[in-house]
Amino acid sequence: MVKHILIHYSEIGLKGGNRDFFEKKLICNIQMALGDFDVRIKNIFGRLLLTGEWQDETEVSEKLSRVFGIAYFSFAYLVRSDLESIKKESLRLLKNRDFKTFAVRARRGTKNFPLKSLEIEREVGGYIFESLGDKKVNLKNPDITCHIEIVNDYVFIYFDKIKGPGGLPVGTAGKLVSLISGGFDSPVASWQMMRRGAEIIFVHFHSYPNTSKGSLEKVRELVKILSHYQFGAKLYLVPFLDIQKEIFANAPEKLRIVLYRRMMLRLAEAIAQKEKALGLVTGDNLGQVASQTLENMLAIGAAVSLPIYRPLVSWDKEEIINLAKKIGTHDISAEPFDDCCSLFAPRHPETRADLKEVGGAEKNLNIKEIVEKTIGEIEIRDIGY
Numbered sequence: 001m002v003k004h005i006l007i008h009y010s011e012i013g014l015k016g017g018n019r020d021f022f023e024k025k026l027i028c029n030i031q032m033a034l035g036d037f038d039v040r041i042k043n044i045f046g047r048l049l050l051t052g053e054w055q056d057e058t059e060v061s062e063k064l065s066r067v068f069g070i071a072y073f074s075f076a077y078l079v080r081s082d083l084e085s086i087k088k089e090s091l092r093l094l095k096n097r098d099f100k101t102f103a104v105r106a107r108r109g110t111k112n113f114p115l116k117s118l119e120i121e122r123e124v125g126g127y128i129f130e131s132l133g134d135k136k137v138n139l140k141n142p143d144i145t146c147h148i149e150i151v152n153d154y155v156f157i158y159f160d161k162i163k164g165p166g167g168l169p170v171g172t173a174g175k176l177v178s179l180i181s182g183g184f185d186s187p188v189a190s191w192q193m194m195r196r197g198a199e200i201i202f203v204h205f206h207s208y209p210n211t212s213k214g215s216l217e218k219v220r221e222l223v224k225i226l227s228h229y230q231f232g233a234k235l236y237l238v239p240f241l242d243i244q245k246e247i248f249a250n251a252p253e254k255l256r257i258v259l260y261r262r263m264m265l266r267l268a269e270a271i272a273q274k275e276k277a278l279g280l281v282t283g284d285n286l287g288q289v290a291s292q293t294l295e296n297m298l299a300i301g302a303a304v305s306l307p308i309y310r311p312l313v314s315w316d317k318e319e320i321i322n323l324a325k326k327i328g329t330h331d332i333s334a335e336p337f338d339d340c341c342s343l344f345a346p347r348h349p350e351t352r353a354d355l356k357e358v359g360g361a362e363k364n365l366n367i368k369e370i371v372e373k374t375i376g377e378i379e380i381r382d383i384g385y
Contacts, residue, residue: 004078005064006149006156007048010071011168023048025169026069032231033063045109045151061162066229068195070164074147076156083115087127090146090157094128097159101138102128102146109151120148165195170230173197176309177272178281179264180204182218182337185283185312187226187329188320192311193281194229201275202226202233203268205240215337220381225328227383236271237379240264243370250364254350257291258358259365262303266371269304271378279307285320286313290349299353 007030012022027041027048037060039052050073054060057075064073079089094102106120115123124146129137149156176198178190190200204219216237227233240260247259268280284292291300301308312320324330 002051002053004076004156005050005060005073006076006158007050007064007073007164008071009048009069010166012069013046022069022169022172025172026067029067029069029169029171029231030064033067034060044154047109047151049154065162065164067169068165068167068197068229069169071166072161072163074156074158074161076149076158079155079157081113081150081153081155083120083123086120086148086155086157087124090124090148091128091131093157093159094132094144094146097144099135099143101136101142102144103137103139103142104128104146104148106148107150109149112152113150120150124148165229167195168197170194170197171199173199175199175201175272175275175277176279176281177201177203177268177275177277179268179283180219180222181283182215182222182333182335183283184317184320184324184330184333185285185288186281187222187283187333188323188327189281189283189309189311190226191229191323191327191329193309194226198281199230200226200233200281201236201271201277203236203238203271205238205264205267207241207244208239210241218332218335218337220383221332222329223383225332229327233383234275235381235383237381238264238267239374239377243374246365246370251361253346254348255353255358255361256346257349258296258299258353259361261291261296261300262358262362263367263370265300265304265308266367267374269306270371270375272306277306279309280304281309281311283312284310285315285317288317290351293351295352295354296350299355299358302355 009026012019012026015022023043030041037052037054039050041048041050064070077089077093079085104121104125106117108117125137129135144159147158173196176193178186178200180186180190180202194200202223206216208216220235223233223235243263244260247256251259265280272280284297286292321330324333
């Protein structure tokens with residue numbers, strides 16, 4: 001039996017002349033998310049109508065709830081566009097549900113229906129109340145709400161609004177390269193930029209064999225979770241041990257972390273240029289660790305010319321952890337892991353690096369040779385959706 005889902009978006013509706021571009025991308029992303037299902041999608045007056053056949057609503061719901069651009073969606077029943085049909089179908093559908101109080105909410109998207117929204121609510125609500133007898137109307141906090149939505153010649157009845165992730169469709173804002181570790185912050189930062197329409201390419205720096213292979217697998221699992229939001233992902237695994245040894249041997253101890261991070265950004269920028277990405281993403285959070293003071297972020301960011309996006313810079317840890325739980329990365333991030341930056345970590349890291357001093361320290365490093373050598377050793381993994 002053909003079924004229907006009514007999909008609402010919010011921010012896309014404000015896009016003016018570019019709205020068509022965003023709507024088409026959202027439709028494409030929904031089709032990718034539901035690739036295992038035979039579905040058809042059409043635009044109907046600022047909403048999307050999805051029709052198809054499926055047995056498991058839960059699976060469909062889970063997939064749609066990860067599509068950026070969707071404000072909310074509802075499994076809906078299509079009925080004839082006349083008041084008597086609306087009344088009878090609303091009653092029939094409610095009889096199969098357990099509730100004591102109810103409300104009717106009508107939304108007339110077009111004015112070709114003879115009754116206004118409030119009149120529809122009164123007519124249908126009165127009919128249900130008289131027919132069921134033992135049910136009460138509660139407009140403020142009902143057990144169930146019967147939503148009636150009229151769009152052109154379509155009339156839909158639905159009961160549940162399932163929240164989507166909002167934001168903009170992935171792929172509408174271009175590509176970014178995200179530096180991802182095994183912690184809480186960088187996966188959440190990546191998700192935040194996906195939500196603004198960016199396609200994320202992931203870069204992870206490791207110090208294997210001085211750090212474990214388990215840490216590499218942990219990052220792969222994190223990227224796998226995030227790939228569900230953009231229907232696949234590319235993960236660059238960058239060996240960093242030789243660079244750390246070079247810095248350990250030839251640079252001041254207190255500047256090691258700053259120099260590590262500058263080298264990471266240079267390598268990420270090289271990958272971004274290869275991928276035609278327009279910027280870098282980090283999970284930096286102001287004041288959280290020594291490398292994330294204003295002075296150190298300035299000194300580190302000066303190593304590259306691409307913009308660096310830090311969506312979590314003002315968040316506190318509780319906010320980050322709560323979002324990690326919501327998007328599904330929390331439990332993996334909470335597992336112990338080997339952070340390559342902790343290798344050869346200084347006892348007293350610099351918290352207010354001077355850019356001239358950093359530049360002077362780098363004169364003792366063969367940066368060009370190190371970058372070229374490391375790029376040749378990068379491993380690339382395609383993480384399927």
